[in-house]
Amino acid sequence: MRNEARNDRSPLSAAGSRRSGSDCHASRRLPLQRGGIKGWDPRPLTARRVAWPVLLLMALANAPLWAAAVSQQELARALASRPDRNHGQQLFLICAGCHGASGNGSVDGRIPVIAGQHFSVLVAQLVDFRNARRLDVRMQAVSQSHRLPSAQDIADVASYVSELPAPPAQSIGDGKQLVFAADVYGRLCASCHGVTAAGDGAREVPRLAGQNYNYLLQQLSDAASGRRPRMSADHLALLQRFMPADLGAVADYLSRLMP
Ligand code: HEC
Numbered sequence: 001m002r003n004e005a006r007n008d009r010s011p012l013s014a015a016g017s018r019r020s021g022s023d024c025h026a027s028r029r030l031p032l033q034r035g036g037i038k039g040w041d042p043r044p045l046t047a048r049r050v051a052w053p054v055l056l057l058m059a060l061a062n063a064p065l066w067a068a069a070v071s072q073q074e075l076a077r078a079l080a081s082r083p084d085r086n087h088g089q090q091l092f093l094i095c096a097g098c099h100g101a102s103g104n105g106s107v108d109g110r111i112p113v114i115a116g117q118h119f120s121v122l123v124a125q126l127v128d129f130r131n132a133r134r135l136d137v138r139m140q141a142v143s144q145s146h147r148l149p150s151a152q153d154i155a156d157v158a159s160y161v162s163e164l165p166a167p168p169a170q171s172i173g174d175g176k177q178l179v180f181a182a183d184v185y186g187r188l189c190a191s192c193h194g195v196t197a198a199g200d201g202a203r204e205v206p207r208l209a210g211q212n213y214n215y216l217l218q219q220l221s222d223a224a225s226g227r228r229p230r231m232s233a234d235h236l237a238l239l240q241r242f243m244p245a246d247l248g249a250v251a252d253y254l255s256r257l258m259p
């Protein structure tokens with residue numbers, strides 16, 4: 001009889017079925033809801049408790065973004081400025097102590113050739129060092145604002161350096177894997193760095209031809225182990241496919257190309 005009555009009621013009014021449903025849910029949910037209310041009420045409190053650490057983490061996480069924005073601005077300003085070559089020549093005295101009077105790096109090849117590198121590449125690297133987006137204590141110190149106060153100074157020195165004649169490398173490898181290296185370079189690297197490794201100033205791709213072997217090897221292993229933060233993830237992944245000995249072979253091949 002009871003069952004019948006229920007069955008009768010439920011199709012007649014949705015309210016009936018809802019009520020029976022809600023009754024049943026209410027009886028099951030009530031304790032849960034009460035507990036829920038108690039449990040969920042402190043939400044804002046919890047939010048407040050975590051707010052400061054979260055804000056701090058967000059600020060820290062945004063620091064690279066901030067550096068990226070500043071360096072983007074500096075890069076744009078330096079690239080848009082009209083370089084003063086004479087002032088660049090004066091500023092180059094700072095550089096010559098390490099990179100040599102003709103900009104061809106150190107004799108042991110650990111300091112790079114910068115002479116004749118593309119203007120845009122020089123500017124981009126200086127801006128990156130300055131904003132800790134490329135890491136090296138010496139270059140970070142040199143590129144700080146007290147040595148090169150403005151984007152204009154960066155453009156001036158980069159312009160002077162880019163016009164210096166590019167010399168052959170001071171350090172080369174053992175020459176044992178050149179055929180292999182030429183093949184790998186042609187397949188994986190030439191699309192950006194160029195068939196003759198001359199780079200591409202318009203895309204800020206560095207010239208690699210005639211760069212010092214020791215320096216190239218250092219950069220390739222630094223980059224492969226993630227110590228060049230600005231290098232793109234794709235570039236990183238590409239270099240991580242190499243065995244250390246193969247990176248040496250490519251560095252050797254590049255150091256021997258005429259700039
Ligand atoms: C105290 C020594 C020192 C001085 C002074 C110095 N450099 Fe450097 N520079 C280095 C070293 C070391 C590296 C390699 C850094 C690395 O391993 O990433 C380097 C790297 C560079 C690079 C990156 C090259 C590339 O192919 O990516 C550029 C560009 C550069 N220097 C320009 C300059 C300019 C311009 C000046 C002068 C304003 C200067 N440097 C002064 C030591 C120096």
Ligand code: HEC
Nearest residue numbers: 188189192193204205206216219220228230231235238250
């Ligand atoms: C998609 C384009 C692209 C490809 C492919 C590419 N590169 Fe690069 N490479 C770049 C750019 C852009 C930079 C400058 C990155 C930076 O500023 O950190 C660079 C930087 C470098 C540097 C550092 C040069 C210096 O003086 O600081 C080396 C070494 C290098 N690449 C080697 C290679 C080798 C070896 C390959 C092939 C296995 C390769 N690249 C493939 C675009 C490319």
